[in-house]
Amino acid sequence: MSAAKRVKMSGPVIGTHSGHFHADEALAVYLLRLLPEYSNSTLVRTRDPEKLAPCHTVVDVGGVYDDAAKRYDHHQREFTTTFPDHSTKLSSAGLVYMHYGKDIICTCTGLTKDSADAELLYQKLYDDFVEAFDANDNGVSAYDPNALRKAGIEKKFSDRGFSIASVVNRLNYSHPSPDPSAAQAEEDERFLKASQFCGDQFISEVMDKFHSWLPARAVVKQAFGDRFKYDDKGRIMVVPHRPEGCPWADHLYALEKETSTEGSVLYVLFAENGEADSKWRIRSVSRESGSFENRKDMPDAWKGVRDEELSKVSGVPGGVFVHASGFIGGNKTFEGVLEMAKKSADA
Structure with a gap:
């Protein structure tokens, strides 16, 4: 289904901010839309509190984290929430995943929510995929920059072009239309491309883990023994x-x-x-x-x-x-x- 058609869908309205977009809210929106109740959701991109207020679910904007109210922002000064047993502060992607990740995995795979396999995949997908979105958006490096400098370790080359976040950021580049409403429509279209891209990577990760990684565990355990x-x-x-x-x-x-x-x-x-x-x-x-x-x-x-x-x-x-x-x-x-x-x- 094209991005343009998805904008016109009806369902519980999802809100996020307009303007420069990042990988975390692009993934967060896609994750929500994997759930049956959000599959036909309209997306509203704005920073206007009055337009965000009637939205059913809001991610990455609004200054509120409240699961009961379906508000998932992480930019407020007092926000310190992390995924269980992890130290990386959550972004909007991590917040949505923490609350809905297991349901999403079960929707994609047919596993039951209380199964050990669903729990294993839930933890593994955060470790291998979602945490990097949280770290990137919160400015957390995989290695301590001070420790690297102290050790005299320098990068051999720039790797900025070699990440999901870089691809998403590239979609922000544009020559907008002089007409404000056309420019906004073009920006929304580029955001949906970013969301689809992040979501495609997530789905690939889920299905690979489900069809290959998960069954391999028993095989490797036997081989190890x-x-x-x-x-x-x-x-x-x-x-x-x-x-x-x-x-x-x-x-x-x-x-x-x-x-x-x-x-x-x-x-x-x-x-x-x-x-x-x-x-x-x-x-x-x-x-x-x-x-x-x-x-x-x-x-x-x-x-x-x-x-x-x-x-x-x-x-x-x-x-x-x-x-x-x-x-x-x-x-x-x-x-x-x-x-x-x-x-x-x-x-």
């Missing part, structure tokens, strides 16, 4: 092939934390496909989620080497490749990739 079959120190984990993929990293870190064995697994092995003659991969485990630094690279002599040459330098038949950075490699057989993992772990 079986790791001593392959290495007496438990440094190698073998993940079975799943057609839909098996995102293992988050679950591995969580399982290590639960069992006080952080950092114990160095390599994860998995088949390239489900065929009996599939080639196998070896993946070095990152120090932490999203990090490019590994707990232990494969040996330097293997890096960037392929095929027969790799078999020769590694002493393991069936070599296929090892990436130049040493984080991933391959072998023609499971036995071969397991031997690569053992040699790497002992190196």
